[in-house]
Amino acid sequence: MTMLFSILFIAMAFLLYLYFDQKKLLESYRMNALDTFSSHEDMKETIRIGLFNRFKRDLEQDKEEDPLLFEYFVADIMKSVRGGTTLVTRSSGDFGIDILEHTDEGLYLGQVKCYNDFNPVGFDPIAIIHSQMIKQDAVGGYVVTTGKFTHNAYTYAEGLGIELINGNQLVELWLKHLETKSESITGLSPVSQI
Structure with missing residues (x-):
């Protein structure tokens, strides 16, 4: 025995x-x-272009909800990477604010733009975010795009507490989000608890 x-x-x-x-x-x-x-820049560029094509408004295919899906996509990333809670606003009557992000520091306001490189984001969304930051007593804001920002956008945003996140930076944030998500899944695995 x-x-x-x-x-x-x-x-x-x-x-x-x-x-x-x-x-x-x-x-x-x-x-x-x-x-x-x-680590491969070509791969990141492909992902960035893929994000634009995934979320762009396509009038021929009547994909009107895709920009709203992009707002949820970005909100998820910001919540994961920055550690706050996010709320995607209604598609109308939001006064140009797509995302409300609550962190330990306070309220951040976000706006997202699914644009390609031939249509860079100008200073208008930054002005809207800044105006709403004052009205809502927010501590900061951000504008996120799948593309790029104009020189005027960067100049206008200086000193306003508004972060401009271009397509390349969005891909980096998404990769951090995926890594955080993977770590949390690995941490919950019953095997890792042994």
Whole structure:
């Protein structure tokens, strides 16, 4: 009987060793893939263009809700990366504010623009955010685009507490969001609790 328990114990120990070894190997592959994915500029540029095509308004296909989906996409990223809570405003009557973000520092107001590089974002959304920051006593704001900002936009935003997040920066934030999401899933895994 003792020999049977010894054999079962050795077999169980061997299986646990194999399991943890495979888990470690898979985690290593996942991290290498994420590092490779996030380090190549061509890949990031492809992702940025893909985000524009995914969320752009396409009148031929009557995709009117896609800009609203982009607002939810950005709100999710901001909540994950910055640690606050976000609320996407109604599509009408929001006075130019797409996202309300509550953090420990206070309220941040956000506006998103799904634009391509041939239509850079000017200073108008920044002026709207700034006006609403004053009205709503917000501590800051941001404008997020899949494309780029004009020189005038950057100049106008200086000193206003408004962050301009272009398409490349959005991809970086999304990759951080995915990494945070992956870490939280790994942290919840029953195996990681052993």
